[in-house]
Amino acid sequence: MTIPAERTKAVVHTREFLEMLASAEEVTIRGLVQSVAIGLLRHYPLNVDLDVSASALPEIWAQPTVERPGEQSACARVVPLFTTRTGE
Template sequence: MTTPDERTRAVVGARDLLTILSDGRGPYSGDLVRTLAMTLLRHYPLEVDISVSAAALPGLWADPLSGREGR
C-alpha cells in the first residue's frame, strides 16, 4: 500500500527526473532511466487517486476520468 508520503515523493521525484532529462546534460543509460522510472512509478498516483484529489481540491486538480467514455 502506498502512503501519502511515498506518493508525494514519487510525484516530486518524477518532476526532478524530467527536469534532469530535459536539460540534456550528461549521458544517461537506458538501464538507469528505466530503473528510476520503475522506482517512481511504484508509488505514482493512479487516475482514481487524482480523481479523488480533484473532488477535494478542484482548484488544484482536474478529474482525469471525466469526459472519458468507454473506460
C-alpha cells in the same frame, strides 16, 4: 499500499527526473532511464487517486481524462532500452 507521503515524494521526484532528462544532452548509463522510471512509478498516483484529489481540491487537481477506444495515451507503448539474447 501507498501512503500520502510516498505519493507526494513520487510526484516530486518524477518532476525532478523529467527536469534532469530535459536538461541532459545524453543519457550515458545504459538502463538508467528505465530503472529510475520503475522506482518512481512504484508510488506514483493512479487515475483513481487523481480523481479523489480532484474532488477534494478542484482548484489544484483536475479530473483525469478517460481515453477513448483506439486512442493511444502517452505511456501506452513501452520500448525496451536494450534486448536480451537467449540461447548463449
